[in-house]
Amino acid sequence: MENNVKLMQGNEACVEGAIAAGMRFYAGYPITPSTEIAELCAEKLPLVGGKFIQMEDEIASMAAIIGASLTGVKAMTATSGPGFSLKQENIGFAALTEVPCVIVNVQRGGPSTGLPTSPAQGDVMQARWGTHGDHPVIVLSPSSVEETYYVTVKAFNFAEKYRVPVIVLMDEVIGHMRERVKLPDLSELEVVDRVKPEPGKKDYYPYEVDSDDGVPPMASYGEGYRFHVTGLIHDKTGFPTRDPQITDRLIRRLINKIECNKYDIIEYKEESLDDAEIIVLSYGSTARSAQRAVRMAREEGIKAGWVQTVTIWPFPSEVVDKVCGKARTIIVPEMNLGQLVLEVERVAAGRLKIEKVNRVDGEMITPDEVLQKIKEVK
Amino acid sequence: MQHHLEKYFRMDKLPHIWCPGCGHGILMGAVVRAIDNLKLEQDKICVVSGIGCSSRAPGYMNFDTLHTTHGRALAFATGIKLAKPELKVIVVTGDGDCAAIGGNHLIHAARRNIDITTIVFNNNIYGMTSGQYSPMTPKGAYATTAPYGNVDRNFDLCKLAMAAGATYVARGTAYHTNQLIKFIEDALNHKGFSLVDAVSICPTYFGRKNKLGNAINMLKWQKDHAVSVSVAEKLPPEKLEGKFLIGKFHKSEEPEYVEEYDKIIKKAQEGRK
Numbered sequence: 001m002e003n004n005v006k007l008m009q010g011n012e013a014c015v016e017g018a019i020a021a022g023m024r025f026y027a028g029y030p031i032t033p034s035t036e037i038a039e040l041c042a043e044k045l046p047l048v049g050g051k052f053i054q055m056e057d058e059i060a061s062m063a064a065i066i067g068a069s070l071t072g073v074k075a076m077t078a079t080s081g082p083g084f085s086l087k088q089e090n091i092g093f094a095a096l097t098e099v100p101c102v103i104v105n106v107q108r109g110g111p112s113t114g115l116p117t118s119p120a121q122g123d124v125m126q127a128r129w130g131t132h133g134d135h136p137v138i139v140l141s142p143s144s145v146e147e148t149y150y151v152t153v154k155a156f157n158f159a160e161k162y163r164v165p166v167i168v169l170m171d172e173v174i175g176h177m178r179e180r181v182k183l184p185d186l187s188e189l190e191v192v193d194r195v196k197p198e199p200g201k202k203d204y205y206p207y208e209v210d211s212d213d214g215v216p217p218m219a220s221y222g223e224g225y226r227f228h229v230t231g232l233i234h235d236k237t238g239f240p241t242r243d244p245q246i247t248d249r250l251i252r253r254l255i256n257k258i259e260c261n262k263y264d265i266i267e268y269k270e271e272s273l274d275d276a277e278i279i280v281l282s283y284g285s286t287a288r289s290a291q292r293a294v295r296m297a298r299e300e301g302i303k304a305g306w307v308q309t310v311t312i313w314p315f316p317s318e319v320v321d322k323v324c325g326k327a328r329t330i331i332v333p334e335m336n337l338g339q340l341v342l343e344v345e346r347v348a349a350g351r352l353k354i355e356k357v358n359r360v361d362g363e364m365i366t367p368d369e370v371l372q373k374i375k376e377v378k
Numbered sequence: 379m380q381h382h383l384e385k386y387f388r389m390d391k392l393p394h395i396w397c398p399g400c401g402h403g404i405l406m407g408a409v410v411r412a413i414d415n416l417k418l419e420q421d422k423i424c425v426v427s428g429i430g431c432s433s434r435a436p437g438y439m440n441f442d443t444l445h446t447t448h449g450r451a452l453a454f455a456t457g458i459k460l461a462k463p464e465l466k467v468i469v470v471t472g473d474g475d476c477a478a479i480g481g482n483h484l485i486h487a488a489r490r491n492i493d494i495t496t497i498v499f500n501n502n503i504y505g506m507t508s509g510q511y512s513p514m515t516p517k518g519a520y521a522t523t524a525p526y527g528n529v530d531r532n533f534d535l536c537k538l539a540m541a542a543g544a545t546y547v548a549r550g551t552a553y554h555t556n557q558l559i560k561f562i563e564d565a566l567n568h569k570g571f572s573l574v575d576a577v578s579i580c581p582t583y584f585g586r587k588n589k590l591g592n593a594i595n596m597l598k599w600q601k602d603h604a605v606s607v608s609v610a611e612k613l614p615p616e617k618l619e620g621k622f623l624i625g626k627f628h629k630s631e632e633p634e635y636v637e638e639y640d641k642i643i644k645k646a647q648e649g650r651k
Binding site: 024025027043046047049051053055056057059060061063064065066067068069070071072073075089090093220221222223224225226227228229230231232239240 | 388391420421422424426436437440441442443444445446447450453454455456457458459460461462464465482483485486639642643645646647
């Protein structure tokens with residue numbers, strides 16, 4: 001068992017998790033601070049018979065993983081903010097055509113080229129609303145190297161289960177930090193594969209849903225189903241339609257297949273919530289500083305509690321609901337000027353006080369800064 | 379349509395949405411005839427397109443088909459081909475789709491020499507958005523966004539593909555249909571990146587804006603202005619003025635991308651660097 005313990009980076013854990021989840025195709029374009037993910041995929045995928053390709057740009061990388069996934073292969077790309085922006089149109093394509101895939105965004109500082117090797121958490125809203133139109137999305141954000149491994153496995157499982165692009169929203173601290181990781185025994189790891197139509201089904205409709213979860217079975221190219229996939233609004237046959245009713249039903253189904261399954265998707269971690277008067281809610285590497293700050297506050301006799309939202313989208317509303325009756329204040333530290341806090345404000349709806357701790361200078365938020373805020377609001 | 383070709387079409391999706399007189403039906407017919415002549419396995423063919431008039435073709439064709447985002451057909455196709463090499467991957471794209479927004483993907487697919495056959499339904503204009511100039515609209519021609527004549531110089535797409543590393547390159551026209559079918563057959567048989575610039579006609583926008591008459595006049599224009607590459611070699615330059623070349627421009631044998639990557643897998647698994 002001990003040889004399953006390794007020292008590795010977040011980016012490395014992401015690749016290990018992806019391969020364990022069955023990823024066999026990676027297309028990407030180099031961008032800091034996600035580069036190690038591409039480099040490791042280039043090295044490791046051929047060893048398991050998988051394929052790596054460095055495409056000509058970020059848009060092409062996103063396109064290539066959708067193409068690969070349509071052949072039945074689990075596929076991933078990784079990037080950072082500027083590349084993530086470029087991928088957005090094709091992420092929308094994957095959402096509408098219900099093609100499973102995983103997009104890793106190791107966030108960096110600033111708009112535009114910004115701060116290439118400095119941490120930030122400024123892509124929370126881009127991850128939710130980056131592509132145009134109403135669309136489903138799942139976004140997961142790990143706070144440690146080990147968690148990155150499991151979050152990446154989960155990302156593939158959700159992608160396959162719900163036929164949706166899943167975003168792993170990391171930050172540079174997690175991507176580049178080295179930590180001790182205990183890898184699981186692969187036989188114990190839950191790996192989900194997409195549901196396929198019954199073999200030889202003659203009247204296969206690629207977007208016909210007959211299950212409660214709202215997810216249609218997915219055939220692969222080359223298996224004789226001869227189905228059509230288009231980014232246009234389509235009916236159950238996969239062909240374009242402008243029928244308002246069918247259009248409405250499709251968009252609502254896409255949203256609902258995530259919304260109705262949110263209790264399966266949502267994961268959060270909590271500590272000392274029971275009697276807490278001040279809650280610190282955070283995600284990614286900032287959640288680590290928040291946790292430390294809460295522990296320091298407890299040592300000083302302050303009734304503080306901690307929440308980490310591992311799932312960012314759909315937003316874990318029930319955790320905010322749960323503390324609203326009991327706590328006085330929620331503090332939301334994040335490395336942006338206030339993005340996830342908007343969701344906290346929405347759910348809290350004036351029921352408790354909300355405070356922010358923000359940094360946009362390319363430096364991470366320290367436990368002391370969070371502790372100082374806890375003391376301020378005490 | 380010959381009855382035996384019906385199996386290659388989704389008959390319930392026809393008639394198509396192309397304007398009366400459009401050349402794209404002829405080109406789509408040529409692709410299907412080439413597939414039929416070669417007796418390719420229907421279930422192992424994947425047709426991919428981007429956005430535009432040309433890119434509606436896969437919807438009518440009875441294969442695994444993919445209608446992607448604008449300009450990105452070759453990037454999606456690269457993922458399909460690399461992930462499942464046993465598929466014959468055909469990209470149907472337009473001049474705007476392939477040479478403007480998708481220009482980068484075109485040169486890099488050619489550079490990799492990945493085994494994808496690209497058929498450019500080249501009508502020299504953006505048809506779907508009603509007649510704006512494309513990278514293939516000749517300089518001086520009129521378009522809705524070139525009301526005083528097009529100031530841009532146009533690409534020679536075949537030269538571009540060759541320079542980028544495509545290993546089979548030909549140009550045919552909607553008028554010279556039998557020859558075009560032959561080029562598409564050659565392209566499909568070719569191992570590596572192949573491109574056929576299939577010159578179409580767009581009477582509705584290009585033709586009307588440039589006073590070229592109806593579809594028949596435009597096909598006649600093709601007949602009169604297309605010069606075979608072998609004939610052109612013997613003609614003095616002044617005889618070629620205002621003409622355009624058709625024919626097989628290039629064919630070479632180079633290592634194919636997916637096969638080269640398979641060697642990488644073998645090398646990695648044998649523990650060699």
